[in-house]
Amino acid sequence: MTRVRFAPSPTGRLHVGNARAAILNWLFAHQTGGSFLLRLDDTDRARSTVEFAQGIEADLAWLGLTHDAFARQSDRFPIYAAAAERLKAAGRLYPAYETPEELDRRRARQRARGLPPIYDRAALKLTGDERARLEAEGRTPHWRFKLNGAPVRWTDLIRGPVEIDTATLSDPVLIREDGAFLYTLPSVVDDADLAISHVIRGEDHVVNTAAQIEIFQALGAAVPEFAHYPMILDVDGGPLSKRLGSLGLADLAGQDIDPMALNSLMAKIGTSDPVEPRRTLAELAAEFAFSKIGHAPARLDPEDLRRLTVKLLHMKPYDEVAAAVPGGEAFWLAIRDNLESLDDAAGWWRAVSEPLEPLAADPAVLAAAAALLPSGDLGEAAWGPWTKAVSAATGKKGRELFLPLRLALTGRDHGPEMKKLLPFIGRERALARLGGQRA
Numbered sequence: 283m284t285r286v287r288f289a290p291s292p293t294g295r296l297h298v299g300n301a302r303a304a305i306l307n308w309l310f311a312h313q314t315g316g317s318f319l320l321r322l323d324d325t326d327r328a329r330s331t332v333e334f335a336q337g338i339e340a341d342l343a344w345l346g347l348t349h350d351a352f353a354r355q356s357d358r359f360p361i362y363a364a365a366a367e368r369l370k371a372a373g374r375l376y377p378a379y380e381t382p383e384e385l386d387r388r389r390a391r392q393r394a395r396g397l398p399p400i401y402d403r404a405a406l407k408l409t410g411d412e413r414a415r416l417e418a419e420g421r422t423p424h425w426r427f428k429l430n431g432a433p434v435r436w437t438d439l440i441r442g443p444v445e446i447d448t449a450t451l452s453d454p455v456l457i458r459e460d461g462a463f464l465y466t467l468p469s470v471v472d473d474a475d476l477a478i479s480h481v482i483r484g485e486d487h488v489v490n491t492a493a494q495i496e497i498f499q500a501l502g503a504a505v506p507e508f509a510h511y512p513m514i515l516d517v518d519g520g521p522l523s524k525r526l527g528s529l530g531l532a533d534l535a536g537q538d539i540d541p542m543a544l545n546s547l548m549a550k551i552g553t554s555d556p557v558e559p560r561r562t563l564a565e566l567a568a569e570f571a572f573s574k575i576g577h578a579p580a581r582l583d584p585e586d587l588r589r590l591t592v593k594l595l596h597m598k599p600y601d602e603v604a605a606a607v608p609g610g611e612a613f614w615l616a617i618r619d620n621l622e623s624l625d626d627a628a629g630w631w632r633a634v635s636e637p638l639e640p641l642a643a644d645p646a647v648l649a650a651a652a653a654l655l656p657s658g659d660l661g662e663a664a665w666g667p668w669t670k671a672v673s674a675a676t677g678k679k680g681r682e683l684f685l686p687l688r689l690a691l692t693g694r695d696h697g698p699e700m701k702k703l704l705p706f707i708g709r710e711r712a713l714a715r716l717g718g719q720r721a
């Protein structure tokens with residue numbers, strides 16, 4: 283059974299970057315009939331808030347990404363403490379007493395000698411007496427995981443075979459001086475305990491993965507599958523992080539971005555599929571494949587969200603917009619392809635159904651149009667033969683023919699196709715407007 287998790291830290295609201303992690307996990311879960319866990323990584327007690335946690339749930343609800351299970355790391359500290367005890371007993375978690383300043387100095391010395399700035403494990407050489415003396419001085423240890431210092435290999439579902447030699451890494455700190463768990467251990471313990479089958483996350487976690495695989499193994503837990511997708515960059519190739527402030531989900535919702543525009547973009551960006559809107563998550567789930575995700579960073583153009591939102595508007599069936607659109611289904615189908623926003627629909631209904639001041643335009647065209655207006659019902663098919671006849675009578679073509687008609691008939695210089703509006707304007711009103719009357 284596939285089981286994935288989306289694991290944001292409630293230290294802020296979600297932005298497009300987090301949304302991508304959420305969507306890819308959700309799509310994979312739904313494609314495989316698996317389940318999607320929302321896990322709040324709130325080990326950082328100082329920065330995590332209940333308001334952000336609620337905000338994240340609201341952001342996910344806006345996207346329609348429902349979760350099947352929920353966990354909060356702050357509820358699970360005893361489980362992490364028990365795992366830490368097991369690692370200590372196995373000799374894989376050791377106390378270290380260096381201050382940040384001492385570590386900085388040591389790294390500077392290593393660099394000066396042309397050595398990689400890897401933690402030298404000085405703490406492992408401390409005798410019991412030395413440790414007791416340090417603690418008597420009032421130092422409390424932080425705790426480091428002792429890496430194997432050997433190649434860790436996995437077949438990444440996006441990147442293919444990956445090998446990272448943990449001899450090139452510092453032993454990661456799992457527990458701080460103040461006893462707080464950093465992200466690394468709780469994440470592994472939860473992934474194991476909550477039976478996560480696939481960890482799908484950004485490639486900024488690839489190095490963590492090597493250390494985390496060693497922790498899974500040290501705890502005797504099954505190692506999940508991993509899929510690391512490339513980062514998203516700004517349109518000009520810079521890091522997206524600077525823009526994330528304006529790419530928060532709450533802001534996008536406030537700008538009337540369609541949540542399916544964001545879902546579609548995040549599902550397709552950086553993949554071999556074209557970035558096209560999909561109306562449902564089910565369609566996106568059916569099209570999801572790790573093999574479609576490219577290895578190069580994707581570039582995000584926020585304008586695409588607007589473009590996709592407009593395209594989705596043009597695809598909306600009437601029942602989804604009925605509350606906001608007067609004039610009934612036929613009118614909606616006549617105008618939707620030309621709308622920039624849903625709000626414009628009511629204005630077009632007024633333009634065809636309520637008196638308006640026609641805009642002055644070439645009188646010869648308008649006079650011919652009034653004289654040649656077919657009798658009887660003005661269906662969509664009336665427009666073509668009528669305007670052809672007006673063209674023949676006046677010698678006007680293209681813009682010189684169509685713009686005067688549009689100005690007189692709608693009071694505007696742009697909008698939905700005239701052949702579709704004409705039936706709603708009707709004969710009487712059309713004749714009056716062509717004659718320059720308010721009608």
Ligand code: GLU
Pocket residue numbers: 289290291323465469482483487
């Ligand atoms: N809270 C972590 C983050 O947001 C989760 C990373 C992961 O998926 O393991 O980076």
